[in-house]
Amino acid sequence: MAAQRLVPVVETSNIVKDGGRNSLSWNEAKKRFKGFSENKVNMAYECVDRHVEEGRGQKTALHYLNEGKEQKISYDELKQRTDQLAAVLKKHGVKKGDFVFVFLPKHPDCHIAMLAAIKLGAVVGPLFEAFMSDAVRDRIGDCQGEYLITDRELLQRVPREDLPSLHTVFLTDGSGQNGEISLPEALSETLDEEFVLEWVDAEHGLNIHYTSGSTGKPKGIIHAHRAMVHQYQTGRWVLDLNEDDVYWCTAHPGWVTGTVYGVFAPLLNGVTVVVHGGRFSAEQWYHTLETAGVTVWYSAPTAFRMLKSEGDDLPGQYDLSKLRHILSVGEPLNPEVIYWGAETLKHRIHDTWWMTETGAQLIVNLPSETIKPGSMGRPFPGITAAVLDDNGVEQPRGTIGHLAVKAPWPGIMKEVWKNEAKYNSYFPYEGWYVSGDLAVMDEEGYLFFQGRSDDMINSSGERIGPFEVESKLIEHPAVAEAGVIGKPDPIRGEIVKAFVVLKKGYTETPELKEAVRKFVRGELAAHAAPREIEIVAELPKTKISGKILRRELKARELEKLGAGA
Ligand code: PRX
Numbered sequence: 141m142a143a144q145r146l147v148p149v150v151e152t153s154n155i156v157k158d159g160g161r162n163s164l165s166w167n168e169a170k171k172r173f174k175g176f177s178e179n180k181v182n183m184a185y186e187c188v189d190r191h192v193e194e195g196r197g198q199k200t201a202l203h204y205l206n207e208g209k210e211q212k213i214s215y216d217e218l219k220q221r222t223d224q225l226a227a228v229l230k231k232h233g234v235k236k237g238d239f240v241f242v243f244l245p246k247h248p249d250c251h252i253a254m255l256a257a258i259k260l261g262a263v264v265g266p267l268f269e270a271f272m273s274d275a276v277r278d279r280i281g282d283c284q285g286e287y288l289i290t291d292r293e294l295l296q297r298v299p300r301e302d303l304p305s306l307h308t309v310f311l312t313d314g315s316g317q318n319g320e321i322s323l324p325e326a327l328s329e330t331l332d333e334e335f336v337l338e339w340v341d342a343e344h345g346l347n348i349h350y351t352s353g354s355t356g357k358p359k360g361i362i363h364a365h366r367a368m369v370h371q372y373q374t375g376r377w378v379l380d381l382n383e384d385d386v387y388w389c390t391a392h393p394g395w396v397t398g399t400v401y402g403v404f405a406p407l408l409n410g411v412t413v414v415v416h417g418g419r420f421s422a423e424q425w426y427h428t429l430e431t432a433g434v435t436v437w438y439s440a441p442t443a444f445r446m447l448k449s450e451g452d453d454l455p456g457q458y459d460l461s462k463l464r465h466i467l468s469v470g471e472p473l474n475p476e477v478i479y480w481g482a483e484t485l486k487h488r489i490h491d492t493w494w495m496t497e498t499g500a501q502l503i504v505n506l507p508s509e510t511i512k513p514g515s516m517g518r519p520f521p522g523i524t525a526a527v528l529d530d531n532g533v534e535q536p537r538g539t540i541g542h543l544a545v546k547a548p549w550p551g552i553m554k555e556v557w558k559n560e561a562k563y564n565s566y567f568p569y570e571g572w573y574v575s576g577d578l579a580v581m582d583e584e585g586y587l588f589f590q591g592r593s594d595d596m597i598n599s600s601g602e603r604i605g606p607f608e609v610e611s612k613l614i615e616h617p618a619v620a621e622a623g624v625i626g627k628p629d630p631i632r633g634e635i636v637k638a639f640v641v642l643k644k645g646y647t648e649t650p651e652l653k654e655a656v657r658k659f660v661r662g663e664l665a666a667h668a669a670p671r672e673i674e675i676v677a678e679l680p681k682t683k684i685s686g687k688i689l690r691r692e693l694k695a696r697e698l699e700k701l702g703a704g705a
Pocket residue numbers: 351396397468469470471472473491492493494495496497516575576577589592598601602603
C-alpha cells in the first residue's frame with residue numbers, strides 16, 4: 141500500500157480547528173442548544189428556524205435533482221413551508237407525542253413532512269419508499285399510527301383496510317378516494333403565520349425507525365430530541381461540515397442513515413443538502429456530484445463497489461473537483477474500495493460504524509487521523525468502546541469478542557417501542573451497550589469488524605431479519621418450510637439466500653422459484669426478496685425444539701464457496 145495515498149488532511153478539518161479529539165465534553169457540546177438548560181428544545185427549530193433567525197435564510201437548504209429536474213429551497217422557504225404544513229397537520233388533530241408516518245420518495249416533500257411533524261412535537265416515522273404493503277402494515281399497525289403523509293402512487297401500498305387506527309391520510313399530490321386530504325388544497329387555505337412551534341424536553345420522542353434482528357418482526361427504535369448534540373457534533377467533526385459545504389447522503393430517510401445524516405446532522409450544521417431522486421445509476425450519481433458541486437459525500441460500500449465495477453474511466457468524464465471528503469457506512473468497507481477511492485476519486489473513503497439503536501456515529505475515521513484500511517476506525521471522542529467476552533469481561537487487544545459501547549451517550553435510543561425486554565437485552569452487562577457485532581481492537585484502539593454474533597443479514601448495507609423473510613416465504617402456497625441466510629457476495633456484501641422445502645405436489649422449476657421470489661418482493665420489499673433460492677428435501681433443525689439451524693445452512697454454503705474458490 142502506498143502510504144502517501146492515504147495521508148491525513150490535518151490542517152483544514154474542523155476537529156483540528158476546534159482543538160482536537162481531547163477537546164470534547166458532551167456538556168459543553170450541549171451549550172450550542174440553548175433550550176437544553178430549560179428543557180425546551182426542538183430538532184426542527186435547530187435544523188431550520190435557527191438558521192433563519194441567525195440571518196442565513198437566503199442560503200439553499202435543499203437542492204433536489206432528478207434526471208434533469210432541479211429545485212432549490214432556501215432556509216427561509218423551508219421554514220415557511222414546514223410552518224405551513226405543521227399548521228395544516230395541527231388543524232387535523234396532530235399533537236405532541238402522536239406518531240406521524242411519512243411514506244414518500246427521496247424528494248424535498250419528504251424532508252418537509254418530517255420536519256413539520258417534528259415542529260409539532262410528533263414522533264415521525266419515515267418509511268422506505270420501496271416498502272410493500274406488509275412492511276407498511278407492520279410498522280403503522282405496531283404503533284397504532286393515526287396519521288400518514290404520502291402520495292397517490294405510494295398510497296396503493298398502504299393497506300388501509302388492515303389499519304383501523306389510521307384515520308387521517310394526507311396526500312402531497314391531490315385527493316384520494318377514501319377521504320385522503322389533498323395537501324395542495326389544504327396548504328392553499330393555510331398561512332404559515334398561523335403556526336407556533338412546540339417546545340419539548342430533550343427526552344421527548346423524535347423519530348421511530350423499525351429495524352430487524354435475527355428473530356421476530358422488526359422492532360421500533362425511538363430516538364429523543366437530545367440526539368441533536370451527538371448528531372451536530374459528528375456532523376461537524378466526522379462529516380467535517382462547514383456552512384459553505386454542499387453535502388450529499390445517498391440514503392433514503394426510511395433508513396436511519398437517511399434521517400440522521402441525510403436530514404438532521406447536515407441541517408443542524410446549516411449546509412446545503414443535496415436530495416437526489418431516482419434509482420442508482422453510475423452516470424446519474426457522478427452527474428449529481430458534478431452538477432450540485434458536492435463537497436462532502438456519505439454513501440455505502442455496495443454503492444462504491446457498484447461505481448468501481450463500472451470502470452475507472454467513468455469518474456474522469458465528470459468534474460468532481462469540488463469533492464473534498466468521502467465517507468461510508470452500513471457494512472464492511474473493503475480495503476480494495478479504499479484504494480480505488482484514493483486512486484480514482486483522489487480521496488480517502490472514511491468508514492463509520494453505528495447502528496439504528498445508537499442514533500449517531502460511534503466508531504469513526506476522523507479526517508485528521510490515519511486510516512487503516514480494513515478498520516472501521518476508532519471511537520468518536522466522548523465514546524468508550526470495548527471488545528468483551530461472553531461474560532462481559534474486556535478482551536485483550538487483538539482478541540475477537542462482542543463490540544460494546546459504554547452507555548449512555550447523547551444519541552442512544554430512548555426506547556424500543558412497546559418492548560422493554562428487547563431494550564434491556566442490549567445491556568446484558570452493567571453499563572455496556574452490546575451491539576451484536578463481533579470485532580477486534582488493535583493496540584492503537586482501531587476496531588476491525590468480524591461479523592455478527594447472530595443471524596442478521598446485511599445486504600447492500602440494509603439490515604434484514606431472516607425470520608421476517610422465512611415467515612413470508614411460508615405464506616406462499618408451494619412452500620412448506622424455509623431457512624434464510626446471508627450468502628457472501630462481492631458487490632452487495634451479502635445476498636439473501638433461501639433454502640426451501642416444497643409442499644407435496646410441487647416440483648422444482650425455474651418459474652416456481654421466480655414466482656416465490658416475486659411473492660416476497662411484492663409483499664415485503666425488494667431488498668428482502670431472496671436473490672437465490674435452493675430447493676432442498678429437508679432443513680437441518682435442533683433436536684429438541686425443532687428450530688431451523690441457520691448456522692448449519694450458512695456453514696454448508698461457506699464450505700461450498702470455499703470448495704469452489
Ligand atoms: O453489523 C453492523 C453493520 O450494520 C449494522 C447496523 O445496521 P443498521 O441499524 O441498519 O444501521 C446501519 C447504518 C447506521 C451493524 O450492527 N454496520 C454498520 N456500519 C458498519 C457495519 N458493519 C461493518 N462496518 C461498518 N462501518
